[in-house]
Amino acid sequence: MTWQFLATCSLVFGVWYLWWRWTESLNVGALWFSLPLVIAETGAFFGLILFTVNIWSNRLPPRGKLPETFRDVSDDPSAPDRRLVVDVFFATYSEDPEIVRLGLRDAKLMTYPFRIEIRLHVLDDGRRPEMAAVTAEEGANYITRTDNTGFKAGNLRNAMAQTSGDLVVICDADTRPFPNLLTETLGYFRDPRMAWVQTPQWFWDIPPGVPLTAALGRRLGRVGAAVGRYVEAVIGPVRFGEDPFGNDPQLFYDFILRGRNWANAAFCCGAGSVHRRDAVMEVAIREWAGEVDEAVLRQERKVRRLTKEAVIDSGLTESHRMASAQEVDFSPFKLHVSEDIYTSIRLHQDRDRGWKSVQHPVVVSQMMSPNDLLSWTIQRFKYAGGTLDILRTDNPLFRSGLTFWQKVMYAVTFYSYLSPLWNIVFIVWPIIFLFTALVPVSTYSMDFFLHIVPFLLLNELAQLCGLWGAKTMAGRRWYMAMFPLNLRALWTVARGRTISFPVTPKDRTQGRFLHLVRWQIVLVALTLGGMTWAWSLHLAGLGNYSLGGLIANTVWGGNNVLSLLPIIRAAIWVPDPEFDIPVMEGPNHGTK
Amino acid sequence: MGQSEAMTGARGQITWIGALVLSTTAIIYLERLDIGTPGRSSVVSADMAATATSTLAAAEQDHQASPKDAGSATALLLALSVAVQAGAVDAADAKARVAALRAQSAGAPGSDAVRVLTDLTFGQ
Numbered sequence: 001m002t003w004q005f006l007a008t009c010s011l012v013f014g015v016w017y018l019w020w021r022w023t024e025s026l027n028v029g030a031l032w033f034s035l036p037l038v039i040a041e042t043g044a045f046f047g048l049i050l051f052t053v054n055i056w057s058n059r060l061p062p063r064g065k066l067p068e069t070f071r072d073v074s075d076d077p078s079a080p081d082r083r084l085v086v087d088v089f090f091a092t093y094s095e096d097p098e099i100v101r102l103g104l105r106d107a108k109l110m111t112y113p114f115r116i117e118i119r120l121h122v123l124d125d126g127r128r129p130e131m132a133a134v135t136a137e138e139g140a141n142y143i144t145r146t147d148n149t150g151f152k153a154g155n156l157r158n159a160m161a162q163t164s165g166d167l168v169v170i171c172d173a174d175t176r177p178f179p180n181l182l183t184e185t186l187g188y189f190r191d192p193r194m195a196w197v198q199t200p201q202w203f204w205d206i207p208p209g210v211p212l213t214a215a216l217g218r219r220l221g222r223v224g225a226a227v228g229r230y231v232e233a234v235i236g237p238v239r240f241g242e243d244p245f246g247n248d249p250q251l252f253y254d255f256i257l258r259g260r261n262w263a264n265a266a267f268c269c270g271a272g273s274v275h276r277r278d279a280v281m282e283v284a285i286r287e288w289a290g291e292v293d294e295a296v297l298r299q300e301r302k303v304r305r306l307t308k309e310a311v312i313d314s315g316l317t318e319s320h321r322m323a324s325a326q327e328v329d330f331s332p333f334k335l336h337v338s339e340d341i342y343t344s345i346r347l348h349q350d351r352d353r354g355w356k357s358v359q360h361p362v363v364v365s366q367m368m369s370p371n372d373l374l375s376w377t378i379q380r381f382k383y384a385g386g387t388l389d390i391l392r393t394d395n396p397l398f399r400s401g402l403t404f405w406q407k408v409m410y411a412v413t414f415y416s417y418l419s420p421l422w423n424i425v426f427i428v429w430p431i432i433f434l435f436t437a438l439v440p441v442s443t444y445s446m447d448f449f450l451h452i453v454p455f456l457l458l459n460e461l462a463q464l465c466g467l468w469g470a471k472t473m474a475g476r477r478w479y480m481a482m483f484p485l486n487l488r489a490l491w492t493v494a495r496g497r498t499i500s501f502p503v504t505p506k507d508r509t510q511g512r513f514l515h516l517v518r519w520q521i522v523l524v525a526l527t528l529g530g531m532t533w534a535w536s537l538h539l540a541g542l543g544n545y546s547l548g549g550l551i552a553n554t555v556w557g558g559n560n561v562l563s564l565l566p567i568i569r570a571a572i573w574v575p576d577p578e579f580d581i582p583v584m585e586g587p588n589h590g591t592k
Numbered sequence: 593m594g595q596s597e598a599m600t601g602a603r604g605q606i607t608w609i610g611a612l613v614l615s616t617t618a619i620i621y622l623e624r625l626d627i628g629t630p631g632r633s634s635v636v637s638a639d640m641a642a643t644a645t646s647t648l649a650a651a652e653q654d655h656q657a658s659p660k661d662a663g664s665a666t667a668l669l670l671a672l673s674v675a676v677q678a679g680a681v682d683a684a685d686a687k688a689r690v691a692a693l694r695a696q697s698a699g700a701p702g703s704d705a706v707r708v709l710t711d712l713t714f715g716q
Contacts (some may be wrong), residue, residue, distance in 0.1 A: 236600040445679045446620065453616050457609065464605045469597070473604030546684040548619045555615045 006462035007052045013455040014045050020451045025441045037429050037440040040422035047419065048459070050412040055259040055466055061358050064190025066183060068114040070166055073276070075192030084116040086182065087165030087277075090140075091155050093125040093148075095173035097134040099368075104138040106176045112183060123159045125151070150335035152270075153343075157331045165277060172271040174368040176204070181364040185274045188358055195279035195347050195355035199272040199362065200253035203369035207580035209242030214579070241580070244573040245376045246478035246566065247369035251470040256412075257359040265402075265409035266359035267344035271367055280343070283350050284332040295324035337499045338386025345390070345410065349401025371584060373513040373571050380482060384417050384489035385499030391417075392493050420483035420490060427483070427523055427564075430557040434530030437544045444549035480560070481567040484519040513571040520564040527557040644678035647671045655693075662702025665693060666709060673713045690714050 021041060027034040071079045088107050092100050100122060107120050120140035124131045127144050135142040145158045156170070167189060171177060185197045212232055217225030232238055260266045268275075299320040300312050329335065334342035347355045370376040390396075391414045397407050429440055441448055463472055492499065514521065531554055537543030538550055575581050651671035655664040672689060675681040690710055697703045 236596065236603065443679075443682045445682060447679050449616055449619060453612065456612055460605060460609050460612065464602055464609070469601050471601045471604065473608060544684060544688065546682045547622050548682075551615060551619045551622065555611070 003462060003466035004056065006458060006465055007056075010455065010458035010462045011049060011052060013458055014048065017451045017455045018042055018045055021441070025443075025448065025451075027439055027442050030438055030440070033429075033432065033438055034440045036425050040425035043422040044419075044426075047415055050408065050415055052462075052466075053408055054412045055255050057262050058255070058258045059262055060258075060361065061188070061191075061261060061356070063187040066113060066187050067190055068116075073166060073186075073189040073192065084114075084167070084186075085165040086116060086118050086167045086169060086186075086274075087159075087163045088118060088120045088169040088171060088177070089123055089156065089159055090121065090171045090173060090175070091123045091125070091152055091159075092131060092173035093151075093155075097128065097131045100131065100173050101134045101138060103171055103174070103176050104135070104140050106178070107171070108138070109179050110177055110182055111179045112186075116182075117165075118182075119163070119165055121159055121163060123155045125155045150331065150333075150339075151337075153331060153333040153335045153339035156333045156339075157335075160277070160281070160332045168275045168277055168280075170270060170273050170275065171365070172367060175271045175365050176367065177272075177365045178363075180362075181274075184362050184364045185360055188360070189274075189276060191356060193354050193356045194276065194358065196268050196273055196275040196344075196357050197360050198257065198266055198268050198357065199274075199360045199364045201249050201269060201272050202363040202366050203247055203249070204366040204586055205368050205371060205584045206243050206247055207241065207371070207575055208583055209239030209244075210576050210579050212238035212240070215240050241569075241573065241576065243474070244566070244570045245370065245373065246474055246570075247371075247376070248471060248474070251467065251472065251475045253359065254361065255467055255470060258361060260409045261359055263403070263405035263409050264356050265348065265406040266357045267348075267410075267413075268340045268357065270340045272365045273340075279347060279353070279355050280332040282353065283347050283355070284330065286350070287346060288328060288330045291328045292321060292324045295328055296320045299324070336386065336390070337382050338390060341387060341413070342390055342394075345396045345402070348406050349396060349399070351401055371575075372511070373516050373567075373573075374511075376570070377485060377513075377516055380485055381489055382499065384486050385492055387413060388417050388489055388493040389499055390414075392496075416479075417486055417489065419479065420487040423480055423483040424487065426556075427480070427527075427560050430553040430560065431523070431526045431530045433549065433553045434527070434534040434557060437534070437549075439546075439549055444546050444552055449548070449552075474566075477563040477566055480563040481520060514568075517568050517571045520568050524561050524564050524568065527561050531557055641678045641680045644671070644675040645680045648675045648681065659696050660700035662697070662700065662706055665697050665702075665706045668693060669706070669709055669713055687714060 018038075018041065021038050026038065067073045067084055069081050070084050071077070071081045073084065088110075090100055090103055090107075104120055104122070107118075110118060112118075120138070122131065122135040122140050122142050124135075124142065124144045125148050132142045132144075141163075143159050143162055145155070148154065150157060160168070167186070169177070169181065181199070185199060188194045188197050211228070213225050213228030216228040220227070228238075257266050257269070296317060300317065303312055303316070304310070332343075333339045334346065336342045344357065348357070370379050396402055397411055397414070402410065432438060433440070489499070534543065534545055534550055535554070538545045538547075575584055648668075648671040651664070651668040655661075655668045658664050669690065672681065672686050676683055676686045690713075694707060694710055697706045
C-alpha cells in the first residue's frame with residue numbers, strides 16, 4: 001500500500017507541476033526553447049503514468065497442482081488419460097554446439113514427480129554436421145530445414161510441424177534449464193486457458209566487476225585495501241565495472257512483466273517460456289483461415305471488376321480458396337523480428353478462447369548475455385525496431401481483441417520506445433542554457449522549485465518503494481543513454497524500412513566500439529564544456545545567469561553525464577582477468 | 593532477495609534523493625544570499641506577485657516618460673525591489689536593470705540619491 005499511496009501522491013503533484021508549467025511558467029520570450037521542454041516533460045509524465053499502472057500490483061494468478069496426464073491440462077473431460085508430453089526446443093543457428101550441449105545435459109536433469117514424456121529437440125538453422133553430432137551424442141532429436149525463412153520464428157514453425165508434444169519449452173542455444181523448470185511452471189496449465197508461462201531470464205555470465213577493496217588494494221596496497229574494506233563495511237559492497245552493459249533483467253522480469261499478470265498481459269520473451277501447443281496452433285490456424293478468406297475476397301473483387309458480374313461462380317471461389325490456402329503462409333509464431341511479443345499479442349487478442357499468460361517469478365533457467373557493445377546494440381536495436389514495427393504495421397491498440405487493460409500494458413511497451421523523442425530534449429536543453437543563459441522557464445525562482453521538487457521527491461520515494469530491490473538507477477541511466485539507438489530504430493521504422501533479423505552473437509567480440517557511442521561522447525563533452533563555460537562567466541561577474549538556474553542546470557546536466565557515461569565506458573570495457581573472466585567463462589573456465 | 597541486497601540495490605536512488613534535497617537547499621540558500629536580503633520571504637501569494645508585477649510595469653512606464661526624473665527612478669527602484677522579493681523578477685535580471693537605471697540617471701538632478709538607494713537596496 002505504501003507504494004500505491006506514494007505513487008498516487010507523486011502523480012497528483014506531477015499534474016500540479018505540469019499544470020503550472022503550461023499555464024504560468026512558459027518563457028514567452030523564447031517559446032521555441034520553452035515549448036519543446038514542456039512538451040517533453042508532458043510526454044515523459046504520461047510515460048510515468050503508464051509505468052505506474054504497469055507496476056501497480058504484482059499479484060500472481062493461482063497455480064494448480066502439477067498435471068499428471070494430458071487430461072489434466074485439457075478442458076475436454078473426455079481427453080485421453082495418457083502421459084503428458086513435453087517438447088523442449090533448443091533453437092540454434094551459428095552458436096557453438098558445445099554451448100547447446102550444456103543446455104541439453106541440463107535439460108536431461110529436469111525432474112518431475114510423475115511419469116511424463118520429455119523430448120529434447122535441437123532446431124539447427126545452420127544445418128551443421130557438428131551440431132547434429134552433438135545432438136546425437138546427447139540423445140536428442142535433430143531438426144533442420146533447407147532454408148532460413150522467418151529465422152527463429154521460421155525455425156520454431158518447422159519444429160512445431162515435426163513434433164507433437166502437448167507443451168513446448170522454448171530455449172535458446174545458450175539456455176540452461178534448471179531441474180525444477182517443469183515443476184515450477186506446469187501447474188499453471190491446469191487452467192485450460194493458460195497459453196504460456198514465461199519465466200525470468202537470468203544471465204550467469206554478467207561480469208561482477210572489481211570489488212572496491214581489491215581495486216584500492218591494487219593501487220594503494222594494504223592501506224587501500226583496508227580503506228576499501230571499511231567503506232564496504234559501511235555502505236555495502238561496491239564493485240567497479242559491475243554489469244557493464246546493463247544486462248541485469250531483474251527490473252524487467254520482476255516488476256514490469258510481472259506487474260502485467262493481473263491484466264493478463266505478460267508477453268512472451270522467447271527463451272525460458274513454456275507454451276501450450278494447442279493455443280499457439282489454434283490461433284495460428286484461425287489467423288491463417290482469416291488471411292485466406294481475405295485473399296479470396298480480394299480475388300473476387302478483382303474478378304468482378306474485370307467481368308462486371310455480380311455473383312462469382314462457387315467453383316471459381318473454391319478454386320481461389322485452394323490457391324490462396326497454398327499461398328498464404330502458415331506460422332504458429334509470427335514471422336517477425338519480434339516474434340515473441342507479436343505472437344503474444346495475437347494470442348491475447350483471441351477473445352473467443354480467452355487465452356491467458358503468466359510471468360512466473362522464480363528463475364528456472366540461465367543463459368548468456370551480450371557482453372560487448374556490438375552484440376548489445378544488435379539485440380537492443382532488434383527489440384526497439386521490432387516493437388515499433390508492430391506499432392506501425394499492425395497496431396493492436398486500435399483493434400478489437402485486447403481488453404482495455406491489456407491495451408494499456410502493451411501501450412506501456414510501445415510508448416517506452418518513443419522515449420528518445422523527449423530524452424533528447426532532456427539532454428540537449430541544459431547544454432543550451434549553459435552556453436547561452438537562455439531559460440526554458442519564465443524564471444528559476446522559488447516558485448519553480450516549489451512546484452518541481454515535491455513531485456521529483458515523491459516520485460523517487462514511490463519508485464524506491466515500488467521497485468524495492470531493483471537497481472533502478474542503473475536501469476534508468478541505460479534507458480536514457482540508449483536514446484540514439486532508439487531514435488535510429490524509430491527513424492528506420494517511420495521510413496518503412498524492414499528491421500533485419502541478425503542473430504545476437506553469443507561469443508564476445510573483442511574491441512573498442514567508440515563509434516557506437518559517438519553521440520553520447522559529444523553530448524558529455526558539450527555538457528561538461530557548458531558547465532565550465534557558464535560557471536567561469538558567472539564567477540567572473542559576466543553573463544546573465546541566475547544562480548538558481550545555474551545550479552539547477554548543473555545538477556540536471558550532471559545527472560545526464562552520469563547517465564551517459566556507463567554506455568561510453570561499456571564501449572571500451574575489457575573484463576578484469578581476476579574477477580570478470582572466471583564468471584564470464586563460467587563452466588569452461590580453467591578448461592581451455 | 594535479502595534486505596541487505598535490496599538496500600544495496602537502492603543505494604543509487606537514496607543518493608539521488610539526497611542530492612535532490614541537498615541541491616534544492618543549496619539553491620534556496622544561495623538565492624537568498626544572492627539577493628542580499630536574508631530575511632525575505634519568497635513564497636508569496638499569486639495576487640501579491642501579480643500586484644508587484646503590475647506596479648513594476650507602471651513604474652517602468654513612468655520612468656520611460658521622464659528618464660532623468662529622480663522621483664520616477666526611485667519609484668522604479670522600489671518597485672523592482674518588491675518584485676524581486678515577491679519572486680516576480682529574477683535577482684540577476686533586476687541587477688541588470690538597476691545597472692541600466694544608474695547609467696541613465698547619471699548626471700541628472702538627484703542622481704546621487706538614486707545611486708545611494710541602489711546600493712542600499714541591491715548591494716552594488
